[in-house]
Amino acid sequence: MTITQALIADHRFLRGVFTQMEDALPGVRRLALVRALAREVHALLGLHGRVEDDLVLIALEHVPERQAWCRTFFRQHHEIDQALTEALRAKNLAFAKRFLRHALRYSRRHFAFEERKVFPLWDQWIAPAVLNKFGRLWRHRQALPVLSALTR
Numbered sequence: 001m002t003i004t005q006a007l008i009a010d011h012r013f014l015r016g017v018f019t020q021m022e023d024a025l026p027g028v029r030r031l032a033l034v035r036a037l038a039r040e041v042h043a044l045l046g047l048h049g050r051v052e053d054d055l056v057l058i059a060l061e062h063v064p065e066r067q068a069w070c071r072t073f074f075r076q077h078h079e080i081d082q083a084l085t086e087a088l089r090a091k092n093l094a095f096a097k098r099f100l101r102h103a104l105r106y107s108r109r110h111f112a113f114e115e116r117k118v119f120p121l122w123d124q125w126i127a128p129a130v131l132n133k134f135g136r137l138w139r140h141r142q143a144l145p146v147l148s149a150l151t152r
Contacts, residue, residue: 008115011111014044029093037100038103053077056070069118073118080107084099
């Protein structure tokens with residue numbers, strides 16, 4: 001399994017988690033729980049995003065003329081992080097829910113962008129042996145946090 005295949009599988013998993021969170025969110029009546037959900041999302045996206053960031057930097061070394069899509073990629077990561085930060089800082093339950101929903105929706109759009117634009121380019125630019133090695137490393141390092149906030 002290459003790293004791009006592993007990241008696509010991770011996207012599927014994350015989309016499922018996001019759907020569960022969105023389904024549960026209308027019934028959440030405590031700000032602390034929304035913040036806990038935002039922390040869970042941040043943790044889930046953490047390793048995933050760091051691996052992607054590293055691969056973008058590797059690709060940039062080989063194809064510097066592709067900096068425009070790299071800027072889009074990093075801007076989207078920043079937007080997701082910003083929405084999660086706002087969900088954690090919100091003093092109002094409704095605002096916290098709104099920012100968390102925004103982060104989930106924006107993450108889905110970002111995943112689609114990666115799968116449509118970024119991953120195919122990586123498959124072209126990065127040697128198959130490197131993609132396979134990253135895929136093996138990904139499998140060994142994969143440790144998904146328990147979504148304990150959903151069961152509270």
